[in-house]
Amino acid sequence: MGTYSTNEFRSGMKVMLDGEPCAILENEFVKPGKGQAFNRVRLRNLNSGRVWERTFKSGESLEAADVMDHSMEYLYTDGEFWHFMEPDTFEQHQADAKAVGDSAKWLKEQDTVIVTLYNGAPLAVTPPNHVDLEIVETDPGLKGDTANGGTKPATLSTGAVVKVPLFLSTGEVIRVDTRNGEYQGRAKES
């Protein structure tokens, strides 16, 4: 892999810092008119998720991290690993709980997700922004109660629990925004 200099840093770029793969979130150029130039860089450690800010002298460089996002089909979980497949090559990858993290509750078989590979092994899994999931358990629906805006918890087929309007019942399929866990509406018929 090559290296990137501070003036090439862009948000989304993956670099190695202290031996850890990191994603650059923000790069701010700071310079007193007559003084030393710095880059204040906000990074996310892709292993730990921790975000921090480090100051570099402008012109310093970091090694690029071998981190690539791949679209893959989610196949199944065996309880210990989650299995994904590259649609073109049919190559399969297994991700552990650390890599899957909170995304596990949004993974539905045959959905296409983003698997981030670091040195060829899954580092993180990002579900689609919106997923359609079936309600498997919730309090009985209240017919006609569409106006007052009340909500109740509903457990979905993947185990996720989201707040839904009172009128929804078990067996219905809803659309959820995976970035904030919010109910978006009934899933459209496909």
Add this chain to the structure above:
Amino acid sequence: MTSSDWRPSATLDAVQQRAELYRGLREFFYQRQVTEVDVPSLSRAAVSDPHIDSINAQVCGEALYLQTSPEFFMKRLLAAGCGDIYSLNKAFRNGEAGRRHNPEFTMLEWYRRGWDDQRLMDEVAELIGACVELSSVQRLSYREVFQRELGLDPHIASVGELQHVARQLCDIQWDDDDRDVWLDVLMTHVIEPGLGDGLVLVYDFPASQAALARLGVDAQGQQVARRFEAYVGGVELANGYWELCDGQEQAQRLQSDLRKRQALDLPQYPVDQHLIEALTAGLPDCAGVALGVDRLLMLTTGINDIRQLLAFPFERV
């Protein structure tokens, strides 16, 4: 690159506000009988400052440089007998791009004959105050801002002490034995964000950061540079000097800059002999200041990204 990149990134309203600001600035100086001068952007000499990188230009088979400020040309005009003068024009600095920087930007620079830095600070406050409503105006020495924010004296703290404080407050993994680098870290990362909304004029800089300002001695007997910076909302807006008029000392400083450049493995530029000769012929006693006009426009419009104020920022030229 997208298909809308031909468009200006500034709103048409911001383009209009820039025009209004320029008109206001010219009126300000017209009222005060300060004459506008037009000086070249291209020069055979480049600035010696190790922290400022000039842009090279090939012109008629010669290697020239785009000016990082109109200072040297304006000083030649002053030495030739021009009175109070100002320039409102482009300046160019390589490698500077970001939320508050663009490699090509607009600089307002002016000189007042017979004035010192303290008197020029009054006028800087008047000019900024004429463009934007200021919640407060404060004058603090470089020592005072460091003592207030960090409890240390920037003129006597050791490099080790400065480094220790900087590392406590910022995640920094590199080393440097230059005191000024650590002072710059503390200034930009800790002190500037704490300067508040109003105008703060910081004066009496460390002698090691004199650049082209003359040296003096403050009330505590400390040798200081008669240099000041103006900050609004913690953003550096202007940098001024009670100008060094001694041609011999000027030549020494340029040589010392060149040695620093050599040590830092930076490009070596020809020394501006015209400037040295002008200073030797006699620069009148004067104070001068350069102000970033795009940053002033950021204040008057409330827009906090310079790229939204430039018709076409670096990315779209």
